[in-house]
Amino acid sequence: MTWIVALGIALSLPWSTAQARPVVMVFHQVGTGTGLSLSVSPETLRQRVMTLRSLGYRFVTSTEAASASRADRVAVIQFDDGFESVYQLAFPVLRELGVPGTAYVIWSRLNQPGSMTTAQLAELRAAGWEIGNHSHSHATLSDLAPRGLQRELMPPSSQAGERPARCVAYPLNRHDARVRREAKRQGMQCGVAGGPPALGRTDPMALPAPAITAWDDTLLPLRARWGIDARAPLLTAGFIYAAADGLGSDHPPVSPPLTWNPAHYELLGNGAFSAMWRGERELRLAWREGAWSLNLAARRGVGTSQGRYTGGAVALNLAPLTVAAGVDTNGPLLGAALALGGYGEVWGRTSHVNGSWGWAWGGTLIPADYWQVTGAHDHSSTHLGLRVAVPWQNSEGRPLRVGGGYRWGVDQGAYAEVEYHVGSYGMAAEVTATGRFGVRFTSVW
Known part of the structure; x- marks a missing residue:
């Protein structure tokens, strides 16, 4: 990988x-x-x-x-x-x-x-x-x-x-x-x-x-x-870290990130990068070129076995459908997403998990301005979340967002999060009912 x-x-x-x-x-x-x-x-x-x-x-x-x-x-x-x-x-x-x-x-x-x-x-x-x-x-x-x-x-x-x-x-x-x-x-x-x-x-x-x-x-x-952009050092450091973190690793492979959509396109600008620390470490990159997008994800330090995952897929938008194919730590990877008429998208993916094909699906719904509902499910976990932008600093696009939800299976329990945007950058903090804490940095363009 x-x-x-x-x-x-x-x-x-x-x-x-x-x-x-x-x-x-x-x-x-x-x-x-x-x-x-x-x-x-x-x-x-x-x-x-x-x-x-x-x-x-x-x-x-x-x-x-x-x-x-x-x-x-x-x-x-x-x-x-x-x-x-x-x-x-x-x-x-x-x-x-x-x-x-x-x-x-x-x-x-x-x-x-x-x-x-x-x-x-x-x-x-x-x-x-x-x-x-x-x-x-x-x-x-x-x-x-x-x-x-x-x-x-x-x-x-x-x-x-x-x-x-x-x-x-x-x-x-x-x-x-x-x-x-x-x-x-x-x-x-x-x-x-x-x-x-x-x-x-x-x-x-x-x-x-x-x-x-x-x-x-x-x-x-x-x-x-x-065309050097201020994000170049950030993105380079992020993926060099992911590569170095996986070199020589004998930790067992694990499944893809629960909410990762390898056919990411409908809700994608020109690109997006995120880095998350919540016990495990997770990096994601999406890069769009016209009707095509490349979607990458890496997980490290997962569970007591310190498992790892690296995956990538190339997606083609055939509006309203986006199809994707790639490979990951476990073998072939396929995915698809369907646009919901401007209100978000639903997606699905399949890849080898523990020696057999495993399925995952999810979606993001934007039912009203500044409201976002997310959900995802795979063989071991289910996630349901809600995020709302607080009606404050409207002239800056409501940069403060609060949310929460519930996870079943792995990391089961309720969680709450708060996120603040500065232009196209964002920083979020999450705490679970069991006291687990996490942070996430995002950059979009």
């Missing part, structure tokens, strides 16, 4: 021998505040434009970048949220340099203090800028049921008679197949998803936008050349 982990390491390195195109630089405020991608000074903005120009890049809008060929060296200057400082401080600099920007607006904040006005957006459009959709209220789109997605992605009526938004920037970089489909229904031609570049052809509905760092004045040529 070493090749599976090696493949995971390779995918965790978002570099390719070809130029990473397009280069998308995402900012929010201009000239105020601190942070990595949240703010940029006018002087720094000017310098980064000049750096990319010296490397042969030309500047375009998001929609133009989505249709550019891979051989075309293009760059996008993107501003999320619609802060007024973009108009006041970034617009003069970029106008002087002859560079168009793309401003993604949170429509409910338009004409509010600190945000741009309708007149200012019109002036940006007249200067060649693109005005994009950043949702109605900056909701976490992947947490919404179909009606909520429609509400958040529908362009405002105030755009009637104006050129409607043709591209969407997914708030907090969180999206999935349901979100991308709804964006298309609303007339969007492209979407910006964050994260490292695709290994193959870029999906126009999920353009990469590697995270800006405080060191970009130095690292920008490397980011432009290779």
Whole structure:
């Protein structure tokens, strides 16, 4: 199974021998505040434009970048949220340099203090800028049921008679197949998803936008050349750890993680990584390339025997069905998942367990905005859980989530959990009725 982990390491390195195109630089405020991608000074903005120009890049809008060929060296200057400082401080600099920007607006904040006005957006459009959709209220789109997605992605009526938004920037970089489909229904031609570049052809509905760092004045040529994302060290370390943890191991093989879906696609963005410690250690990676996805899982230190598991599968989406095939520690692995009309998915898998074929199935249901029900069952365990996003900090996509559930069989008993999201990252803590404690780190893009 070493090749599976090696493949995971390779995918965790978002570099390719070809130029990473397009280069998308995402900012929010201009000239105020601190942070990595949240703010940029006018002087720094000017310098980064000049750096990319010296490397042969030309500047375009998001929609133009989505249709550019891979051989075309293009760059996008993107501003999320619609802060007024973009108009006041970034617009003069970029106008002087002859560079168009793309401003993604949170429509409910338009004409509010600190945000741009309708007149200012019109002036940006007249200067060649693109005005994009950043949702109605900056909701976490992947947490919404179909009606909520429609509400958040529908362009405002105030755009009637104006050129409607043709591209969407997914708030907090969180999206999935349901979100991308709804964006298309609303007339969007492209979407910006964050994260490292695709290994193959870029999906126009999920353009990469590697995270800006405080060191970009130095690292920008490397980011432009290779598409290096801030997640690269994290993903690489995670899978090197998984590989090293399994080297020379004589511990017995065990079954796959109970809730692991090898046909993960419907609720997947461009990628997801998670690391969990709850007595055992568990890593998962999912990576999407168009209609294909690769799903990897590794378990270590399971039970008193310190059992281990490594598995991987390649999945193909044939909407609404996704089929998967791969291998794991025990032999062949097959899986399938069925989309539930925008409300989630159900899935099943089969693999060798203790010398015979064993089945597992489960699902995730999103019955209402910010509510998620999960369930799974295999030969030895059953899981049922509920997670709800607390209606607090709505403008940040309700980052605080609470939940709980019950497990039968292995680790039997009730459990409770709390999770907090910071953008596209999340940290969760879990405690069981028996006093067992666990933590989970996640990163999506």
